[in-house]
Amino acid sequence: MxxxxxxxxxxxxxxxxxxxxxxxxxxxxxxxxxxxxxxxxxxxxxxxxxxxxxxxxxxxxxxxxxxxxxxxxxxxxxxxxxxxxxxxxxxxxxxxxxxxxxxxxxxxxxxxxxxxxxxxxxxxRSDDEPVIVCGGLQVDLAQRRVTISGNEVKLTPTEYDLLKELAQHAGKVLTHKQLLKTVWGNLHSEDTHYIRVYVGQLRRKIEDDPTQPRYIISEPGVGYRLMGK
Incomplete structure (x- = not known):
């Protein structure tokens, strides 16, 4: 219910x-x-x-x-x-x-x-909620800090911005265009290779097995969604 x-x-x-x-x-x-x-x-x-x-x-x-x-x-x-x-x-x-x-x-x-x-x-969820939790992944918006099962993960500024956008819309499909506009700006709205590269980097840092991701899920031809299990 x-x-x-x-x-x-x-x-x-x-x-x-x-x-x-x-x-x-x-x-x-x-x-x-x-x-x-x-x-x-x-x-x-x-x-x-x-x-x-x-x-x-x-x-x-x-x-x-x-x-x-x-x-x-x-x-x-x-x-x-x-x-x-x-x-x-x-x-x-x-x-x-x-x-x-x-x-x-x-x-x-x-x-x-x-x-x-x-x-x-x-x-x-409150828009100003300081910590977003998706399974074992935690994104602390106030401290710009990311942890997996309590262990801190070091991200570049762009990696963090991409993960933050996915986390703030956890469960929602974000298209390549939406992610490019938010993270890289309007001038890069067609540069989908940027996303592929950075999603690959993020998966290597936060996934147990980057080839079988639990968190950053691909929606082929459309975009990505963050799912916490």
Whole structure:
């Protein structure tokens, strides 16, 4: 059960998907509202005030990406995309527009709910929380200090900035473009080799086995997410 009755808005034009989510989420204590169009979804997001939105991309009136863009003009509510489209470019564009995560149909309800919990925890965490903990990894923002299982890890300034960005959005997919803009600036928005090099360096320092990473997870063609186990 959620700690309190979290409100979830489902925007999907498939009645069977809406029913599945209404029943499954309702059984776990979530309050669910639903609609089949993007424009109504935007309106419901303002009136229902959900804690999280589950959104399809292929809607009958406007594209799901446009729903994300419009909602992001006034709200940072977590948005999880649930869609049959699996093209990498579509994922990148949707995440760059402001979505938090992306799950491709057919999907498992348990996987969706796990992603929901991660997004809701991230939202609930105070933005000024000084120490971010992901499994055995700790990032102390105040002291710019990183430890693994209590042992301090020495990072270069750029390595730290990259890890800090991933840690502050732990569980969320960050696209190459988002990471490049934040860590290296707008002039390097296409230099994805920078990220590959620095992710490789970080993995060698924080992973038990850099070839089987537990923390910095690749989303092929899209970007990276930090996961703590």
């Amino acid at each position: 959620p700690e309190k009755s979290m409100r979830v808005l489902v925007v999907d034009d498939e009645p069977q998907i809406r029913k599945l989510l209404r029943v499954s989420l309702g059984a776990h204590g979530y309050i669910v509202d639903e609609t089949e169009t993007g424009l109504d979804g935007i309106s419901r997001a303002a009136t229902f005030k959900p804690d999280l939105i589950i959104l399809d991309l292929g809607l009958p009136d406007i594209e799901g990406k446009e729903v994300v863009r419009q909602v992001r003009e006034w709200s940072q509510v977590p948005i999880i995309i649930l869609t049959a489209r699996d093209q990498e470019q579509e994922k990148v564009e949707t995440l760059d527009a402001g979505a938090d995560d992306y799950i491709t149909k057919p999907f498992g309800v348990s996987e969706l709910m796990a992603r929901m919990r991660v997004s809701l925890r991230r939202t609930a």
